[in-house]
Amino acid sequence: MTQKKYFDLLAKEFENSGEIITELINLEAILNLPKGTELYLSDIHGEYPAFDHILRTGAGNLRGKISECFGDTLSETEKDAFSLLVAYPKEILKDPNFFPEKNHQWYEKTILKLIRLLTYAASKYTRSKVRKALPKNYTYIVEELLYTDISLNEKETYYQEILTRLIELGEAPAFIVEVSTSIQRLVLDHLHIVGDLFDRGPNADKIMDRLMSYHSLDIQWGNHDILWLGAHAGSEACLLTLLRIAARYNYLYELESAYSLNLRPLFLFAEDTYQKNAGFAPKARKEGKAFQPESDERLEKVHQALTILQFKLEGQIIQRRPEFQMADRLLLDKIDLETNQLQLTDQSHPLIHACFQTVSADQPYQLSEEEKYVVQSLMHSFQHSEKLQRHMKFLLAKGSMYLVYNNHLLYHGCIPLNEDGRFMELKIDGVFYFGKSLLEEFEKKIRQSSLSPAVHDDLATDLIWYSWVGKASPLFGRSAMTTFERYFIEDKQTHKEISNPYYQLRNTEKTCQMILTHFGLDSLDSKIINGHTPVKVTKGESPIKASGKLFVIDGGLSKAYQETTGIAGYSLLNNSFGFQIVTHQPFHSIPQLLEERRDRTYLKKVIDAKVKRTLIKETTIGASIQEQCQVLTELLSYLKEKNR
Structure with missing residues (x-):
């Protein structure tokens, strides 16, 4: 569009030059107000x-x-x-x-x-x-x-x-x-909102409803939010993980009610397949929620079903994505199903709370026909929940992997680093990404996958799952997620998850300034706002x-x-x-x-x-207002020339 056509169209928004001048004066006055809180x-x-x-x-x-x-x-x-x-x-x-x-x-x-x-x-x-x-x-x-x-x-x-x-x-x-x-x-x-609206608590739906009516906000996705976006985009592994967490933290019934999910096929399958297992008892809720003993026992069975389904589906992703370099997390095929022993590196571990009755020795990651039906029904119910889809679309519209706002950098997890302080690289589709480009590539894949929610095994969708659990993920930031070991191995040495060097190096001004500069923030007043890791005040x-x-x-x-x-x-x-x-x-x-x-x-x-x-003129919004002022000033000059 030529500049002339642009200004002619813009001029139609105003009755006369007086209205343009009024708007210009108003915007310039706003620039000199103190910024809001x-x-x-x-x-x-x-x-x-x-x-x-x-x-x-x-x-x-x-x-x-x-x-x-x-x-x-x-x-x-x-x-x-x-x-x-x-x-x-x-x-x-x-x-x-x-x-x-x-x-x-x-x-x-x-x-x-x-x-x-x-x-x-x-x-x-x-x-x-x-x-x-x-x-x-x-x-x-x-x-x-x-x-x-x-x-x-x-x-x-x-x-x-x-x-x-x-x-x-x-x-x-x-x-x-x-x-x-x-x-x-x-x-x-x-x-x-610097990430993690979902999981562990029972009322994420109420939080999302509150945010959707809020007057001004942005969201930086957290690793738990990514699970939900992944499930929305068709990732079966993401869906089974978020449901497992709901069963573990004892709010699966609230989830079912809030989003009108059909969990009946899951409950019937779990009741027929699994037995009572104290290792899968739901966590007690501090607010005093209590079900009948038979309800807790039912949740134990469902919890087991979801856990095994999650490990099978994760194994399928790892097998079809060797570039993720996660073969060490393939554990179901290392179980001796007769003795319930797991060979982990050079040591054999007895397995506690075993529930591997649906795991085949020949094809441990393959779903049975009953399991396939359960997964398909869960995905259909999740993707056809009207309320849930509204929430996910809002999360996509207002969210991002990171945000630069008012000269500050906001992200949930980390900027993956090597021990020497350099940016950690991840190869995606033959291209190496790190730092800012890595976050942007993940965001691109998340949005791409959401456009084809019926597909569950493409690279974009698998990368959403990787962002939940992968070593080079900016939303995870650890060497491995040892969920399997925490459920089934008593030796706590196997539970350890080594944090990315970022979490030590972020304590230094040098590292923080390097990251800020990498994102184009050279001001000495710029800060990083980070979530994800609980601050242990008691220590x-x-x-x-x-x-x-x-x-x-x-x-x-x-x-x-x-x-x-x-x-x-x-x-x-x-x-x-x-x-x-x-x-x-x-x-x-x-x-x-x-x-x-x-x-x-x-x-x-x-x-x-x-x-x-x-003042507002020194903020992100102020920069946008200044652009508007420049356009209006040019429009006035154009109209004066045109009317001569």
Whole structure:
């Protein structure tokens, strides 16, 4: 398209030159506003209540805004109570004990405080952006309360009349709920999910629903997310793995219900084929979920079926992809099925919890006809779940292997390195990839495979599985995944998984700066935000690495990790003044919060505080706005020349 045609088409978007000038002035003004607050979260692992709490409270940012807004006019106790009201308005308004006297005076006082806080939270946004955050049912009323100067005598009566009628009409509770939700939205401008939304916890579907309605976010895929994308793309090994994890962590029934999966063929096959086996008992759930003994026994059998199916399907991939160099993970053919002994390297190991009745000595990786039917039915059910497909399409649309945003680098796992600190290479289709190109090639293959979900054995789909378990995968970062050994061998020496050298080398500024430079980030202020590996606080580990060049924000939001980490996760806030690391304590329940009347789940620590605030013009969004300004300036010049 010629420049003339482009400008002629663009001009049709505006009524006249005045509209173009107005838009240009508006955009240029936006560039000089302070940047909004970003929240970085990783490794959510299906823990919806804790995740929802973090979003409602802005990872403690809401309480901070209240302190800044009200100063000494409210006591600390009053600030705590008000913070909980904004975070959980419906629950608190229903609670007869939290604010026992909910009369006209209380509603008026509360609404005035909410409007004051909303005004403060909205102060660094344009009026048009604030309007988008306001409740649709009450936009006019909120704007009148926001922008009316009650210091003027003639306006004070008008203002008071709005409040009085709102309360008299019984709209105050709904108004409080809607305005509180708007404040929550303005407290966090943008959300970064640095991987692992799925697995280990029971409510990934609720997390995805929440994200799909969130106003501004991006996602960097984690290794557990890749399992789900792989299953969506037709990888049978990925599907059987995610179902096995669900059985192991005791949320298979929730998964079945949430996504309307048909697991009946699996359950019937497992019931007919396997026996009770304590080694496959589902993990106890901390929230007190309990099934009848026969239900636990049924899960033990299903767990065994899924495990053996996974190992068979993985073996098929390894055999057809010798370029993956994973022959050492072919273990079913090394079992003596008569003695239940496994020959591993130069040592023979007795196998515990054996359940190899469907494994053939001649063709150990071949599925029986019954197993083929089970796998096919599971795949059909998974790929035809309407809700699940919506979630996977959203994950593809909002996700990527890495992201450069506001001069920072975000990725979930690692940048695979050799021991000498050089980038580790992986050969794909005859071409060697490393670092940035490796992540981009994996992303390309993931998107390519999703276009042909009926095919399960092509290279692109097999590479999705490799990204879950492969030595050179940037989402795995270990020498091998010893799942088989953990199930069947008692000797814990065989369970060890050697981490990629990256995890030691990332502690040095030199390595972090090398990686940042490789991704085109030469600024001394650039950081790496990393998830994937739980930070073991109880052993003195810090989430801040390489003198502040890298943050690891997987502190253990998943309940499965909390005994090891000692906390309930880290998150990272970045506002116009710099970074704050937030340490989260376990979230138990909303009733407990209301009983304690304060939120004790977070502790913020300032990492760097800038003297000069970061403006929007210095951000990724700012760069896009500046391009728009340049185009509009050129359009104005073109129209002036055209109209001469």
